[in-house]
Amino acid sequence: MNTSPVQARDVAKHFGRTKALDGCSFTLPEGSVTGLVGPNGAGKSTLLSLIAGLARPTAGEITVHGTAVRGRMHPDVSLLTQKRPLYDQFTVRELMRAGAAMNDRWSAERADEVLDLLAGVAKDAKVRTLSAGARTQVAIALALGRLPKVLLLDEPLSDLDPLARDETLRIVMTEVAERGTTVLLSSHLLTDLGDVCDHLLLLDEGRVQVSGEIDDVLAEHHVVVGPAGLELDVDGVVDSSRTSRQTTALVRGTVPPGWETTHPDLEALVMGYLRASRTRRLARTQ
Numbered sequence: 001m002n003t004s005p006v007q008a009r010d011v012a013k014h015f016g017r018t019k020a021l022d023g024c025s026f027t028l029p030e031g032s033v034t035g036l037v038g039p040n041g042a043g044k045s046t047l048l049s050l051i052a053g054l055a056r057p058t059a060g061e062i063t064v065h066g067t068a069v070r071g072r073m074h075p076d077v078s079l080l081t082q083k084r085p086l087y088d089q090f091t092v093r094e095l096m097r098a099g100a101a102m103n104d105r106w107s108a109e110r111a112d113e114v115l116d117l118l119a120g121v122a123k124d125a126k127v128r129t130l131s132a133g134a135r136t137q138v139a140i141a142l143a144l145g146r147l148p149k150v151l152l153l154d155e156p157l158s159d160l161d162p163l164a165r166d167e168t169l170r171i172v173m174t175e176v177a178e179r180g181t182t183v184l185l186s187s188h189l190l191t192d193l194g195d196v197c198d199h200l201l202l203l204d205e206g207r208v209q210v211s212g213e214i215d216d217v218l219a220e221h222h223v224v225v226g227p228a229g230l231e232l233d234v235d236g237v238v239d240s241s242r243t244s245r246q247t248t249a250l251v252r253g254t255v256p257p258g259w260e261t262t263h264p265d266l267e268a269l270v271m272g273y274l275r276a277s278r279t280r281r282l283a284r285t286q
């Protein structure tokens with residue numbers, strides 16, 4: 001029996017004629033921290049909500065620790081959604097009590113510990129008075145109070161200033177180190193992802209483009225540079241650009257002789273895929 005924390009098999013989610021996800025298959029290893037990246041509209045939020053059980057796939061199956069997720073919140077999963085739904089009229093302390101009342105498994109100690117580590121959050125403050133960043137941090141405390149085995153974070157860093165971002169990432173890393181939690185984190189902030197993630201899941205137009213351990217993914221790709229006249233005659237060109245003097249390309253797989261090659265870093269790799277995605281979309285509209 002498959003007991004991976006999260007496994008997706010041929011998952012699709014359609015909204016009318018929009019294929020938000022299509023044929024997505026991947027596995028997240030236990031205790032891994034996976035960066036979920038892709039251009040706007042790639043299907044990242046949709047995927048996170050399917051794993052959490054907030055919506056059902058149109059086709060395919062997602063399992064969490066071997067159990068199929070069937071459109072209801074899985075007890076082992078916590079999801080921080082982009083909207084951060086919190087009760088505005090509650091104080092932070094009251095909100096944590098509500099967390100205790102609403103969840104079968106709840107650790108007030110863990111939620112408190114997280115809040116204590118967050119400098120910007122006063123427990124007596126009304127939620128409606130909190131800044132967007134503080135709301136995110138309170139939502140993270142609620143998510144961790146459920147003692148999840150799988151933590152899904154949808155753009156957790158977007159509202160945070162650099163210090164709060166650092167605090168939040170530390171909390172996530174401590175969670176992984178101490179509890180072995182498996183984390184899937186969507187973000188457009190590639191530098192932060194590089195600091196915390198060991199795995200990458202790259203989506204484009206609802207399809208998995210890249211999935212795996214970051215070191216393996218980087219080793220499989222090359223940035224190649226050669227004179228403009230040289231033809232890059234190889235499968236696996238992800239993205240290429242040409243000046244009058246030279247051609248530069250991101251290539252997956254083997255590179256023919258005659259080209260200067262290096263391995264990309266995470267940022268160069270993701271940027272290459274994002275550029276290629278934009279080029280494809282522009283080509284379709286022309």
Ligand SMILES: Nc1ncnc2c1ncn2[C@@H]1O[C@H](COP(=O)(O)OP(=O)(O)OP(=O)(O)O)[C@@H](O)[C@H]1O
Nearest residue numbers: 015018019020038039040041042043044045046047
């Ligand atoms: N409830 C919905 N009804 C109709 N279309 C939807 C719905 N939710 C998502 N979509 C569409 O599905 C596609 C994927 O959206 P999704 O929000 O999952 O992308 P994303 O990668 O999270 O984007 P972003 O980076 O902008 O947050 C988009 O075309 C979006 O418009």
